[in-house]
Amino acid sequence: xxxxxxxxxxxxxxxxxxxxxxxxxxxxxxxxxxxxxxxxxxxxxxxxxxxxxxxxxxxxxxxxxxxxxxxxxxxxxxxxxxxxxxxxxxxxxxxxxxxxxxxxxxxxxxxxxxxxxxxxxxxxxxxxxxxxxxxxxxxxxxxxxxxxxxxx
Amino acid sequence: xxxxxxxxxxxxxxxxxxxxxxxxxxxxxxxxxxxxxxxxxxxxxxxxxxxxxxxxxxxxxxxxxxxxxxxxxxxxxxxxxxxxxxxxxxxxxxxxxxxxxxxxxxxxxxxxxxxxxxxxxxxxxxxxxxxxxxxxxxxxxxxxxxxxxxxx
Amino acid sequence: xxxxxxxxxxxxxxxxxxxxxxxxxxxxxxxxxxxxxxxxxxxxxxxxxxxxxxxxxxxxxxxxxxxxxxxxxxxxxxxxxxxxxxxxxxxxxxxxxxxxxxxxxxxxxxxxxxxxxxxxxxxxxxxxxxxxxxxxxxxxxxxxxxxxxxxx
Amino acid sequence: xxxxxxxxxxxxxxxxxxxxxxxxxxxxxxxxxxxxxxxxxxxxxxxxxxxxxxxxxxxxxxxxxxxxxxxxxxxxxxxxxxxxxxxxxxxxxxxxxxxxxxxxxxxxxxxxxxxxxxxxxxxxxxxxxxxxxxxxxxxxxxxxxxxxxxxx
Numbered sequence: 001x002x003x004x005x006x007x008x009x010x011x012x013x014x015x016x017x018x019x020x021x022x023x024x025x026x027x028x029x030x031x032x033x034x035x036x037x038x039x040x041x042x043x044x045x046x047x048x049x050x051x052x053x054x055x056x057x058x059x060x061x062x063x064x065x066x067x068x069x070x071x072x073x074x075x076x077x078x079x080x081x082x083x084x085x086x087x088x089x090x091x092x093x094x095x096x097x098x099x100x101x102x103x104x105x106x107x108x109x110x111x112x113x114x115x116x117x118x119x120x121x122x123x124x125x126x127x128x129x130x131x132x133x134x135x136x137x138x139x140x141x142x143x144x145x146x147x148x149x150x151x152x
Numbered sequence: 153x154x155x156x157x158x159x160x161x162x163x164x165x166x167x168x169x170x171x172x173x174x175x176x177x178x179x180x181x182x183x184x185x186x187x188x189x190x191x192x193x194x195x196x197x198x199x200x201x202x203x204x205x206x207x208x209x210x211x212x213x214x215x216x217x218x219x220x221x222x223x224x225x226x227x228x229x230x231x232x233x234x235x236x237x238x239x240x241x242x243x244x245x246x247x248x249x250x251x252x253x254x255x256x257x258x259x260x261x262x263x264x265x266x267x268x269x270x271x272x273x274x275x276x277x278x279x280x281x282x283x284x285x286x287x288x289x290x291x292x293x294x295x296x297x298x299x300x301x302x303x304x
Numbered sequence: 305x306x307x308x309x310x311x312x313x314x315x316x317x318x319x320x321x322x323x324x325x326x327x328x329x330x331x332x333x334x335x336x337x338x339x340x341x342x343x344x345x346x347x348x349x350x351x352x353x354x355x356x357x358x359x360x361x362x363x364x365x366x367x368x369x370x371x372x373x374x375x376x377x378x379x380x381x382x383x384x385x386x387x388x389x390x391x392x393x394x395x396x397x398x399x400x401x402x403x404x405x406x407x408x409x410x411x412x413x414x415x416x417x418x419x420x421x422x423x424x425x426x427x428x429x430x431x432x433x434x435x436x437x438x439x440x441x442x443x444x445x446x447x448x449x450x451x452x453x454x455x456x
Numbered sequence: 457x458x459x460x461x462x463x464x465x466x467x468x469x470x471x472x473x474x475x476x477x478x479x480x481x482x483x484x485x486x487x488x489x490x491x492x493x494x495x496x497x498x499x500x501x502x503x504x505x506x507x508x509x510x511x512x513x514x515x516x517x518x519x520x521x522x523x524x525x526x527x528x529x530x531x532x533x534x535x536x537x538x539x540x541x542x543x544x545x546x547x548x549x550x551x552x553x554x555x556x557x558x559x560x561x562x563x564x565x566x567x568x569x570x571x572x573x574x575x576x577x578x579x580x581x582x583x584x585x586x587x588x589x590x591x592x593x594x595x596x597x598x599x600x601x602x603x604x605x606x607x608x
Contacts, residue, residue: 383547
């Protein structure tokens with residue numbers, strides 16, 4: 001099974017939310033599992049998009065309780081590790097799609113680059129040419145899937 | 153959704169393996185998600201039992217690669233945290249069933265007791281009266297489910 | 305430099321506190337560094353004993369702020385990992401002395417046994433013959449030091 | 457006691473190494489404790505500088521053994537957490553000085569910004585105006601100390 005991580009902040013713009021919803025929906029349509037941090041903002045919109053399209057969603061949570069997860073998470077992973085859970089989001093994803101995002105997202109992009117894991121960016125941090133910048137949700141998911149093909 | 157953790161060692165007796173398989177199977181028949189450490193022995197038998205019964209299995213892995221998971225894991229969570237992942241298995245489960253087990257399992261039982269999370273034991277460490285000892289797989293799953301009811 | 309971990313609960317008996325103070329003091333007199341979880345109870349008494357004897361104390365804290373440490377910690381390590389920090393206490397110690405203790409201490413003893421790290425016990429969990437039970441603080445520190453010698 | 461973190465890669469330029477050595481030396485001269493990741497490159501040069509000036513050095517290690525530390529670490533903290541230890545380096549430091557650095561350093565800068573912890577940069581990632589860029593080791597340490605003053 002393919003696991004695609006969607007990373008982004010707990011607060012986001014309306015455009016970011018729409019992008020995340022569509023990315024989540026496309027991930028589900030491609031029968032991939034959505035991995036995310038399980039909270040609000042980008043994470044919630046992506047999970048909602050994935051669930052609405054019949055997909056499976058995993059939320060790797062920073063806190064101590066599963067009910068910290070947004071309402072669209074099927075599998076809450078309760079870590080109690082605070083920001084250290086960001087690294088688990090990266091490691092558990094075959095490829096990552098970053099949408100907008102603050103410093104937490106930047107830390108996830110950095111760890112992904114460190115681990116040599118492909119990252120597609122949609123209006124996100126432009127810190128390194130290895131983050132492949134795209135303009136639409138469809139491009140993001142297609143690019144992500146093509147990067148997995150290459151890896152195989 | 154109910155998440156039941158099955159904990160036990162990467163190597164186990166034939167009896168332990170049979171118990172784990174049946175526990176996994178019953179978890180799936182009750183539409184609960186199986187949480188485990190994702191490796192061999194008890195974890196593998198439980199996951200196989202759950203998958204054979206049409207259930208969903210999550211493996212919270214200690215290492216760096218998803219292919220470290222046994223063949224019956226649907227959702228591998230790659231932590232890179234070594235034994236610290238034990239705590240995530242406990243936190244992500246609503247109730248735990250311990251089958252046999254070595255020192256790693258003992259650490260999980262201890263953390264569960266620390267967190268006030270119910271533990272059912274099947275031929276496992278008998279370190280505390282709060283670990284509810286049972287004799288059969290069926291008893292283990294029924295007891296686990298009844299403990300969740302009480303909590304709700 | 306030798307690093308000796310002292311593990312025990314955040315609440316303890318007067319006898320436990322006295323034992324911990326003397327253990328800390330002896331650790332410092334042997335020019336070893338005291339490693340502990342940095343909070344109250346056994347951890348605080350051991351750190352106070354070590355500092356009073358001119359030793360160096362390290363507290364590996366579960367929370368988010370260094371001022372969570374008791375007043376006798378020279379080097380606070382702030383993990384933000386909650387109970388997962390227990391494993392770091394074990395890994396960072398060459399040998400462990402367990403004094404009394406609850407479920408958290410039991411989890412540390414279990415991880416130490418898993419990692420093959422020697423544990424000396426003073427009125428603590430008696431779960432395994434590999435935990436060497438002693439009666440006095442002096443015996444505890446002498447036994448701990450002798451176990452390090454053997455290892456080298 | 458003041459704890460200053462020095463972050464940078466395990467491989468560095470000769471200029472970076474010289475900067476790190478001088479930063480470490482100045483940290484020790486100011487009676488502050490050096491916190492770092494404990495490995496080679498920038499971490500090793502900073503620790504060597506601090507020890508040569510009579511300071512105390514802490515290395516928060518990613519792996520499983522204390523002998524993974526460079527030769528200039530007084531207090532090795534053995535985490536077994538791989539890159540998740542980066543977050544502990546950030547949390548355990550009152551202020552951070554980033555020297556050069558790759559993706560791992562970028563992840564540490566991001567987490568520091570996320571936590572609102574001040575970062576001084578010397579030829580490092582210029583991703584955010586909140587990272588205060590300086591040109592010399594002396595400036596770096598003076599700026600770091602002044603940021604702590606402000607905080608108090």
